[in-house]
Amino acid sequence: MGSTIMIDPVTRIEGHSKITIQLDDAGRVVDARFHVTQFRGFEKMTEGRPFHEMPSITARICGICPVSHLIASAKACDALLAVTVPQTARNLRRIMNMAQITQSHALSFFYLSSPDLVLGMDSDPAKRHLFGVAQNAPQLAQDGIALRKFGQQIIELLGGKRIHPSWIVPGGVSHPLSREDRDTILAMIPEALLRAQRTIAWYKTTFGQFTEEISAFANFPTLFMGMVNPEGNLSMYAGRIRIVNAEGEIVADQLEPATYQQWLAEAVEPDSYLKSPYYQPLGYPEGIFRVGPLARMNIIDRCGTEIADQEWSEFRALQRGAVSSSFHYHYARLIEIIYCIERIRNLLNNPEILNDHVRSFAEPNAFEGVGMSEAPRGTLMHHYKIDKNGRIIWANMIIATGNNNLAMNKGVCQVAKQFVRGEKIEEGMLNRVEAVIRTFDPCLSCSTHAIGQMPLQVQLLAPDGTVLDEKFQA
Amino acid sequence: MSAKAKLATVWLDGCSGCHMSLLDIDERILAVAEQADLVYSPLVDLKVFPEMVDVTLVEGAVSNEEDYAKIKKVRARTKILVALGDCAVTTNVPGMRNPFKVEDILNRAYLENAATNQHIPVAVIPPLRQTSLPVHQVVDVDVFVPGCPPSADTIFYVLTELLAGRTPDLLGKTRFGI
Numbered sequence: 019m020g021s022t023i024m025i026d027p028v029t030r031i032e033g034h035s036k037i038t039i040q041l042d043d044a045g046r047v048v049d050a051r052f053h054v055t056q057f058r059g060f061e062k063m064t065e066g067r068p069f070h071e072m073p074s075i076t077a078r079i080c081g082i083c084p085v086s087h088l089i090a091s092a093k094a095c096d097a098l099l100a101v102t103v104p105q106t107a108r109n110l111r112r113i114m115n116m117a118q119i120t121q122s123h124a125l126s127f128f129y130l131s132s133p134d135l136v137l138g139m140d141s142d143p144a145k146r147h148l149f150g151v152a153q154n155a156p157q158l159a160q161d162g163i164a165l166r167k168f169g170q171q172i173i174e175l176l177g178g179k180r181i182h183p184s185w186i187v188p189g190g191v192s193h194p195l196s197r198e199d200r201d202t203i204l205a206m207i208p209e210a211l212l213r214a215q216r217t218i219a220w221y222k223t224t225f226g227q228f229t230e231e232i233s234a235f236a237n238f239p240t241l242f243m244g245m246v247n248p249e250g251n252l253s254m255y256a257g258r259i260r261i262v263n264a265e266g267e268i269v270a271d272q273l274e275p276a277t278y279q280q281w282l283a284e285a286v287e288p289d290s291y292l293k294s295p296y297y298q299p300l301g302y303p304e305g306i307f308r309v310g311p312l313a314r315m316n317i318i319d320r321c322g323t324e325i326a327d328q329e330w331s332e333f334r335a336l337q338r339g340a341v342s343s344s345f346h347y348h349y350a351r352l353i354e355i356i357y358c359i360e361r362i363r364n365l366l367n368n369p370e371i372l373n374d375h376v377r378s379f380a381e382p383n384a385f386e387g388v389g390m391s392e393a394p395r396g397t398l399m400h401h402y403k404i405d406k407n408g409r410i411i412w413a414n415m416i417i418a419t420g421n422n423n424l425a426m427n428k429g430v431c432q433v434a435k436q437f438v439r440g441e442k443i444e445e446g447m448l449n450r451v452e453a454v455i456r457t458f459d460p461c462l463s464c465s466t467h468a469i470g471q472m473p474l475q476v477q478l479l480a481p482d483g484t485v486l487d488e489k490f491q492a
Numbered sequence: 493m494s495a496k497a498k499l500a501t502v503w504l505d506g507c508s509g510c511h512m513s514l515l516d517i518d519e520r521i522l523a524v525a526e527q528a529d530l531v532y533s534p535l536v537d538l539k540v541f542p543e544m545v546d547v548t549l550v551e552g553a554v555s556n557e558e559d560y561a562k563i564k565k566v567r568a569r570t571k572i573l574v575a576l577g578d579c580a581v582t583t584n585v586p587g588m589r590n591p592f593k594v595e596d597i598l599n600r601a602y603l604e605n606a607a608t609n610q611h612i613p614v615a616v617i618p619p620l621r622q623t624s625l626p627v628h629q630v631v632d633v634d635v636f637v638p639g640c641p642p643s644a645d646t647i648f649y650v651l652t653e654l655l656a657g658r659t660p661d662l663l664g665k666t667r668f669g670i
């Protein structure tokens with residue numbers, strides 16, 4: 019028996035988690051594990067609720083990406099109604115989804131990860147936060163706050179409220195977009211685009227400082243999964259699933275979301291409330307895959323908007339085959355912000371967006387429905403069964419962050435082996451172990467349909483369990 | 493040492509929406525940072541709750557043993573404790589599990605809705621309590637701010653009043669739900 023280091027809680031991520039690092043007698047890392055510590059039970063507690071409450075209830079899984087849950091849930095309800103959602107409503111949902119992705123990516127990049135990038139992985143933990151960035155790189159902090167605000171304002175203009183709007187409903191959306199609100203959003207676009215482009219230009223100049231992190235931050239072959247449209251372009255709202263391997267070759271394409279149980283399965287580990295989905299044909303744990311911005315940039319044939327596509331070509335030139343380092347989630351996230359802003363503009367420039375036919379009405383026509391869409395962190399699925407009175411009898415949700423669980427665990431282990439030396443624990447080593455988790459931007463409120471924190475406690479234990487060294491990060 | 497007030501935010505069993513609504517004060521967050529040091533929060537890296545904090549905002553209900561131990565400690569070290577949002581004030585969504593047995597809830601997720609290694613996770617992670625509780629049923633609360641979430645303007649108002657040493661008057665500024 020060697021000793022164990024515990025990082026508790028992992029901070030600057032959205033959720034409750036711990037990391038344990040196992041050392042052997044010589045102080046070398048033999049294993050490291052990522053534990054999600056909260057569980058909320060939405061799959062059970064929604065039992066008996068009328069199906070049309072599901073979007074509002076499941077939005078409360080997560081306050082960071084409530085819109086993603088609204089969308090996946092409403093799509094599962096659309097399938098229960100078995101109606102066609104009007105085209106304008108589909109495009110309005112798309113706009114809200116992309117506003118959501120923009121604000122959530124801004125939170126991840128600027129608020130949570132930029133302190134590591136601007137101030138350094140080894141900088142003073144007491145100052146390593148957004149306010150530290152605001153002092154050292156004020157423009158960057160302002161751009162981050164403004165981009166998050168841009169996304170939240172669009173959500174508010176469409177849905178009346180920034181967090182937990184109730185505008186997306188089974189069959190469509192509750193009310194159309196006014197000309198005035200459309201013009202307000204269009205007027206916000208140029209500045210947002212400028213801020214996003216300025217950020218990506220700066221970000222690309224920093225790669226040189228992080229070569230070691232790039233090479234060791236969850237940098238290994240896996241499958242990548244995400245949604246594409248029929249042309250193979252990036253698609254955040256509707257489409258089918260594509261899976262590519264580490265060489266960038268397509269393994270499966272145009273998989274129908276409703277058939278997910280045939281190719282995706284979930285495994286449970288004893289030390290985490292977060293389940294581990296895997297690609298069934300390869301089995302567990304060989305069916306490890308990644309989702310989210312990095313995966314999406316790896317699976318698509320192109321983004322489908324002008325500026326994002328230019329950035330995407332540069333991104334794909336980083337590596338032959340799929341780009342494999344999770345460090346590049348950050349880069350992919352910034353490209354997606356640009357894509358979302360461009361795409362929102364393009365959708366709003368079509369006059370049909372003001373059409374007032376935005377909802378189809380029906381009673382339930384099916385007893386089972388699956389809804390799938392791309393959330394900021396990757397592919398999200400809601401699956402419901404109802405009785406003849408329209409009450410939920412069973413629900414399953416596979417959450418974007420969960421899809422990355424196997425890769426996050428493997429990534430934590432890789433970083434710990436690279437950077438942690440048992441004989442002397444430095445704060446910066448442990449911060450890197452946390453930073454690899456931050457690249458995935460795990461949303462643990464979502465993934466455990468859960469969230470918080472506890473002291474970071476690092477203990478080195480002798481084989482007999484006595485404490486050799488103890489350190490609190492305070 | 494600066495004479496700035498010490499501010500903390502704590503995240504129990506909530507969806508993070510109340511924290512996001514705090515961030516929705518947008519650039520005013522930098523003004524808050526001028527008035528107070530954020531000494532403990534999911535947004536910063538300090539991992540030990542300090543000995544004495546002036547104002548702590550608490551999001552979420554008390555649902556597992558870790559939440560319970562944490563809120564006891566936070567209360568003991570905080571002058572003004574704010575229950576922020578409906579989950580902290582009433583349990584709201586986390587409380588929806590209370591009619592079910594904990595066992596049934598775990599079975600659904602880890603036995604029925606899983607294909608490999610079906611078992612209930614038990615190692616390292618904190619066990620769930622039988623019922624999810626609002627914060628005031630576990631410790632004394634000084635200020636209640638309902639809303640799901642309370643709006644950014646309401647949170648900003650509460651913070652500036654408390655940091656200025658005044659008691660916020662929430663009449664008409666927030667309500668349950670919505």
Ligand code: SF4
Pocket residue numbers: 078081181505506507508509510551552576577578579580584585639640641642
């Ligand atoms: S009160 Fe609402 S917004 Fe706040 S944590 Fe609870 S569900 Fe989320």
